Structures are given as C-alpha cells and as structure tokens.
Amino acid sequence: MSTKLELERVTKSYGDVVVLDEVDLAVADHDVVCLIGSSGSGKSTLLKCVDLLLPIDSGRVVLDGDMISGPDVDADLVRQRLGIVFQSFNLFPHMSVAENITLGPRKVLGVDPAEARDRALGLLGRFGLADKADDYPDRLSGGQQQRVAIVRALAGGPELMLLDEVTSALDPELVAEVLGVIRELKDEGMTMLIATHEMGFARDIADTVCFLDQGRILEQGPPERIFGEPIEQRTREFLERIISAGRL
Amino acid sequence: MDLDRSRPPSAVPSLKRSSERGARSAIVAFVSTVAFFGAFAVVVVNSEAWPAFRNQFFNGDVFVDAWPIVVSGFWLDIQMFVVAEIAILAFALLLAAIRALRGPAFFPLRMLVIAFIDLIRGIPIILLILLLGFGLPALRLTGVPNSPLFWGVVALIISYSAYTAEVYRSGIESVHPSQVMSARSIGLTQTQALRHVVIPQAVRNVVPALLNGLVSLQKDVALVYILGVREAVREAQIITARSFNYTPYVITAVLFLLISVPVARVADWYTERDRERRAGQS
Numbered sequence: 001m002s003t004k005l006e007l008e009r010v011t012k013s014y015g016d017v018v019v020l021d022e023v024d025l026a027v028a029d030h031d032v033v034c035l036i037g038s039s040g041s042g043k044s045t046l047l048k049c050v051d052l053l054l055p056i057d058s059g060r061v062v063l064d065g066d067m068i069s070g071p072d073v074d075a076d077l078v079r080q081r082l083g084i085v086f087q088s089f090n091l092f093p094h095m096s097v098a099e100n101i102t103l104g105p106r107k108v109l110g111v112d113p114a115e116a117r118d119r120a121l122g123l124l125g126r127f128g129l130a131d132k133a134d135d136y137p138d139r140l141s142g143g144q145q146q147r148v149a150i151v152r153a154l155a156g157g158p159e160l161m162l163l164d165e166v167t168s169a170l171d172p173e174l175v176a177e178v179l180g181v182i183r184e185l186k187d188e189g190m191t192m193l194i195a196t197h198e199m200g201f202a203r204d205i206a207d208t209v210c211f212l213d214q215g216r217i218l219e220q221g222p223p224e225r226i227f228g229e230p231i232e233q234r235t236r237e238f239l240e241r242i243i244s245a246g247r248l
Numbered sequence: 249m250d251l252d253r254s255r256p257p258s259a260v261p262s263l264k265r266s267s268e269r270g271a272r273s274a275i276v277a278f279v280s281t282v283a284f285f286g287a288f289a290v291v292v293v294n295s296e297a298w299p300a301f302r303n304q305f306f307n308g309d310v311f312v313d314a315w316p317i318v319v320s321g322f323w324l325d326i327q328m329f330v331v332a333e334i335a336i337l338a339f340a341l342l343l344a345a346i347r348a349l350r351g352p353a354f355f356p357l358r359m360l361v362i363a364f365i366d367l368i369r370g371i372p373i374i375l376l377i378l379l380l381g382f383g384l385p386a387l388r389l390t391g392v393p394n395s396p397l398f399w400g401v402v403a404l405i406i407s408y409s410a411y412t413a414e415v416y417r418s419g420i421e422s423v424h425p426s427q428v429m430s431a432r433s434i435g436l437t438q439t440q441a442l443r444h445v446v447i448p449q450a451v452r453n454v455v456p457a458l459l460n461g462l463v464s465l466q467k468d469v470a471l472v473y474i475l476g477v478r479e480a481v482r483e484a485q486i487i488t489a490r491s492f493n494y495t496p497y498v499i500t501a502v503l504f505l506l507i508s509v510p511v512a513r514v515a516d517w518y519t520e521r522d523r524e525r526r527a528g529q530s
Contacts, residue, residue, distance in 0.1 A: 053429055080435035090430035094448050103444060104434035156435060 003062075004029045004160055004191045005050065010059035010069075012042075012049055012215075019045045021215035022059065027160070027193055027208075032186050034202040034223075035195045037212035038238060043195035044087075046212070047162045050193065051084045064159060080108055083153030084162040087169050089145040091137040091152070097124070098133040101152045109156065116155075123151045127181050143174030147181050154185075161185065163194040167201075199239075199248040203227050211235045307495045314487045314496040321483035322503045328401050328469040328479070333462060335405045340412035341451075345442055347413070348420045361413075368410035374471055377403040381475040400472035408465055415457045419450030456522060459515035466508050470500075480504075 005027040012020040019042045027033045035043040048054045050061060052068065052075040061069040068078045092100050101123065102116035111119075124130050127147050137145055146166055153161060163182065167175045179201050185192065186205055196202050202209055203223045210220040211232070219232045227248070230236045242248045292298060346354070346361045368376070380403040385394040393399075423446050431441035451458075473482040480503060484496035 048429075051433055053433060076432075076435055076437050079433055082433075084433045086426065086430065088426060090426045092427065092430070092445055092449075094452065103431075104436070107440055107444060108435035152434065 002029050002064075003027070004031075004064055005193065006062040007046075007050070008060045008062070010046075010049060010061060011057045012045055012054065013057060019215050020049065020056070023215070023217055025210065025217060025220075027191060030189045030191055031207040032192045032194065032205050033208045033210060034206035035193070035210050035212055036197075036199065036202055036226075036238075041212040042215040043212055044164050047084065047164045047193065047195055051082050051162055052078055053084075076108075080104075080156055081159050082162060083156065083158035083160070085146070085149050085153050085164065085166050087165040089137070089142070089149045089169070091145055091149055093137050096134050096136055097129070097140070097148050100137070100148060101155045104152070104156045120151070120155060123154060124148075127151060127184070128177075141174060142170045143177045146170065146174075146178045150178070150181055150185075159191065161190055161192045163192060163196070165195050165197060167196070167198055197247070199227070199242050203248075211238065213238075303493075305494050305498050307493050310487070310491055310493045310495040311499065313491075314484065314499055317483050317487065318480050318496055318499045318503065321478055321480035322500070324477070324479045325469050325504075326507070328397075328404070328472065329466050332401050332404045332408070332469065333465055336408045336412050336461075336465070337458070339405060340409040341416055341447070343409060343413035344416035344420060345447065347417060348442060348446070349438065351438070365410045365413055368407055369414075371407075373403070373407045373468065374474065376407050377471055377474060379403070380406075381472065396475035397472065397477045400475045400477055401469075404465070404469060404472070408461065408468075412458070412461055415454050415461065416450060418457075419452075419454035420446055422453045423449045456515060456519035459511070459518060463508055463511050463515060466511060467504055470504070 003026050005025075007023050007025040009022045009024060010020055011018070011022055021042075023042075023046060025033070025046075035046065037043055045054060049056050052073070056069055059069070060067055063078065063081065067073070091097075092103070095103065098117055098120050101120040102111075102113065105111040105116040105119070106113055121130065121133055124133055127150070129144065129147055129151070132140060132144060132148070137148070140148065146169075150163075150166070166182075167178050170178065175198070179198065182192070182194070182201075183205060194202070194206075206223045208220055209223045209226040210217045211226060211230070211234075212218070213232075213234050219226065219230065219235055226235065227239065230239060239248065343361050343365065346357050347365075349358065377400050381396045381400040384392075384399045385396055388394060420442075427445055427449065428441050431445040432438070436444065470479060470481045473479055473485065476482065478486075480500045481497075484500045487496040488494055
C-alpha cells in the first residue's frame with residue numbers, strides 16, 4: 001500500500017509558542033488516521049498546515065509523492081487535491097446549498113454549471129440531502145449544514161479528506177448523522193485525516209490513532225492498542241480524563 | 249411599557265385594553281396635531297410680515313415663469329446623479345477590493361489606493377470641483393472632453409468614491425476570516441474568494457450605508473452649479489438675479505425633496521428590514 005500523505009519533521013510556531021514540534025506522520029492510501037489529544041495540542045493546526053492554509057516553519061509535506069510545502073508550490077493547485085471540513089461548517093450564507101457545492105467545480109475546475117449541479121445533486125442524494133439543494137444554509141440544522149460542508153469538500157474530487165473536529169459544534173443528537181457520512185466515505189475507500197474528540201468514533205473507524213501532546217505525536221498505533229494499552233503516561237492520563245467525563 | 253412588563257401576563261383582557269388605548273391615543277395625536285399646526289398657520293398668515301414673505305418665496309407669477317426652466321435644469325441634476333452614482337459604486341468597489349488584497353506583491357497598489365483615499369477625503373469637495381471643473385478644461389487637452397459639466401461630474405465621482413470605498417471596506421472587514429479560509433480551501437484564488445465569497449456578503453452588509461451616500465449625492469450634484477453648469481440651482485439663481493424673487497429657489501428645493509425624501513424612506517425601510525432579518529437569524 002502506497003503512502004498518500006507524509007509529514008517529515010513539520011514545525012510550526014506562533015511567535016514563541018511552538019504548536020507543531022517536528023511532527024512525523026504518514027497516511028497510507030485508503031487509510032483513516034485519527035488525531036486525538038486535548039485542545040491546543042496542535043491537531044487543528046496540523047490539518048490547516050497540510051491544506052496550506054497556514055505556512056509551516058520547517059519540515060516537508062508530501063502528497064502522493066509531490067512535495068507540497070515550500071515557497072515554489074502553487075497552493076491553489078494543491079488545495080484542489082484536498083478537501084477540508086471545519087468545526088464551524090463555514091458554508092457561504094449568501095449561496096444556496098447547490099451553489100455552495102458547485103462554486104469550486106465551476107470556478108476552479110471550469111466544470112459546466114449544469115453538469116456541476118447534476119453532480120452536486122447526486123452527492124446530496126447519496127447523503128440524504130437531495131431536497132435541500134435550493135435551500136440556504138440558515139434554513140438547515142447544524143448536522144445538515146455539516147453534511148453539506150462535507151459534500152462541498154468532496155465536490156472537487158479530493159485525494160485526501162481533512163476533517164477538523166467536524167462534530168464539535170453540533171448538538172449531541174445531530175452528531176450521529178455526520179459520523180454516518182464519514183463512515184460511508186471510509187467504506188468507499190476515501191483516505192482521511194481526522195482530528196476528533198469523539199473517542200468511540202475514533203476507535204471504530206481509525207486504522208491508526210495518533211495522540212498529540214504539546215505539538216508532538218507522542219504515540220501512535222492501531223486503535224485497540226492506543227485505547228487498550230497506551231504506553232505513554234500522558235496518553236493514559238488523557239484517556240482517563242475522557243473516561244471519567246463519560247466520553248469513552 | 250415598563251409598567252406593562254411588571255404585570256402578570258393575563259393576555260386576552262390586557263390585549264383588548266391596549267388596543268382600545270391605542271385607538272384613543274391615535275385620536276388624541278391627530279386632534280392635537282391639527283390644533284397645533286392650525287393655530288401655527290393662523291398666527292403666521294395673520295402676521296404683519298406674511299404678505300411680503302409670501303411674495304418673496306411663493307410668488308405665483310414667478311412660479312409659472314420659472315417652473316419649466318428649473319425643471320429642465322433639474323433633469324440635468326438627475327442625469328448627473330444617476331451617471332455619477334453608478335460610476336461611484338463600481339469605482340469605489342474596485343478601490344476597496346484592491347485595498348483588501350493581501351500579500352507583498354500587491355503592496356504598491358494597496359499604498360496607491362490608501363494614498364488616493366486619504367488625499368481625496370482631505371480635500372473639500374467644492375475645491376475638487378473647482379480644480380477639475382475649471383482647471384482641466386483650461387488645459388485644452390486633446391482626446392478628453394473639455395466641458396466643465398464632464399469634469400464636475402468626474403470630481404463628484406472621485407470624491408464620493410473615496411468615501412464609498414471606506415464603506416465597502418468596513419463591509420469587507422465584517423465578513424468573518426473563516427469564510428475566506430473556507431473559500432481558499434476549495435481551491436479558489438485570493439481574487440476569486442474576494443469576488444464570489446467576500447464581496448457579495450460585504451455589499452449586503454453595507455447596503456444601508458450605501459443608500460445613505462446615495463441620498464447625500466443626490467443633493468451634492470447641485471454643487472457643479474459653481475462651474476456655470478445650468479442645472480436647477482444655477483437656473484434658479486439666474487432667474488432670481490433677474491427678478492429679485494426667491495420663488496425659483498423654493499421650486500428647486502421642492503424638486504430635490506421630491507426625490508430625496510422617498511429615497512430616505514426607502515433607505516430606512518430597508519435598514520429596518522435588514523435589522524429584523526439579522527435578528528431573526530441569530
């Protein structure tokens with residue numbers, strides 16, 4: 001199995017605060033890698049650095065054999081190959097659901113509007129949103145908005161999906177519908193890098209779980225091992241806090 | 249109102265009472281308005297100075313003579329207003345968009361725009377009209393119009409664009425940065441993100457302020473009278489200078505009011521509706 005994404009000694013800091021500290025990470029084709037760790041451990045920054053929304057200070061990011069970090073890279077071209085979904089949905093409020101989804105394909109890939117809409121409707125149908133195509137985002141529930149955001153990220157045909165705590169802003173009863181969509185993507189073989197606080201979900205879906213602590217990947221391995229027999233003291237402490245909060 | 253709030257909510261009877269109270273206060277307001285302005289009118293009309301006042305400002309003969317001339321001048325005001333407003337909305341948006349571009353490559357352009365805005369906003373508009381309206385035709389440049397009317401309108405466009413660009417800028421800054429991030433993440437370039445995601449939302453956020461500028465410009469087009477352009481104020485001034493009567497100015501004022509009051513009402517209505525829409529959203 002080949003490697004889809006590879007991070008080598010990636011470092012990122014804001015002023016004196018080191019957010020990512022020489023992170024090494026590999027995501028194999030069709031694998032799902034979950035990043036866990038407390039808030040501020042660098043999960044979100046890592047995803048945004050991969051999507052080139054934030055510049056890294058040093059190290060390299062390689063996507064399917066292509067070096068995508070550094071000054072000579074056309075970031076807009078790289079972002080077309082990646083899909084990212086944010087915690088707060090960030091749909092465009094002045095556009096209908098269908099327009100949100102087709103904007104990228106129409107403007108970036110030059111897809112014919114009618115064709116882009118057909119594809120968008122197909123994707124919406126697959127995720128139970130066919131009747132929402134012409135609604136505006138403020139008419140949708142949080143769960144529906146987040147599913148639309150996922151469809152929008154998929155519309156460009158990404159090689160890799162980056163999901164940044166996509167259920168953290170949702171009411172508890174809406175979390176399942178979004179996680180369902182992600183499970184479907186995994187079943188279709190989508191490669192995903194997921195930052196999440198949903199430990200049960202991470203245990204179910206991940207091929208590899210990485211525990212981030214203070215900008216470093218402290219330990220990584222299959223979910224059974226990370227959740228069952230964590231080696232590092234800090235991983236154990238983190239998991240105990242999660243368990244005592246009733247979240248695992 | 250405060251008293252009402254402290255009462256227990258016994259909805260039906262209190263609703264009935266309040267609608268009765270509403271009807272009674274409407275009658276009181278109507279009667280007192282008629283009585284007040286009626287008394288005021290009686291006093292004014294019976295005062296010693298009234299005949300002279302009426303002759304000076306509301307002279308029937310002068311009105312009949314001046315009306316068609318002032319109206320034809322006012323038609324020019326409306327034309328200047330429409331042309332200038334369209335140019336201002338477009339040019340100011342371009343200035344604001346350039347100012348919003350990030351990255352070192354755009355630094356000189358950004359500086360140029362900021363300098364332009366600061367400079368223009370620092371000059372009295374009447375001075376700009378005099379400078380361009382008299383100054384540029386005097387150069388007798390070939391290839392550009394040499395009429396004071398043309399350059400007067402250009403001066404209005406330049407001056408108002410500097411202000412309007414700042415209005416747009418406040419709208420652009422009111423769009424949350426996560427919208428830009430989201431737009432870039434689906435592969436849009438910086439300018440595409442501005443054009444398709446930021447600016448549509450920004451413009452929507454500043455429509456009330458833009459309408460306010462519209463009301464203001466509608467009156468300020470009259471400033472080009474100083475170049476000798478024969479719009480309404482200039483025509484009125486010419487007749488007044490001949491007849492020593494101020495009725496033409498009153499005609500001009502009424503004509504401007506006919507446009508500006510409805511526009512102001514529409515602006516208020518839209519602003520209110522917009523406020524309710526936002527309140528409903530959050």
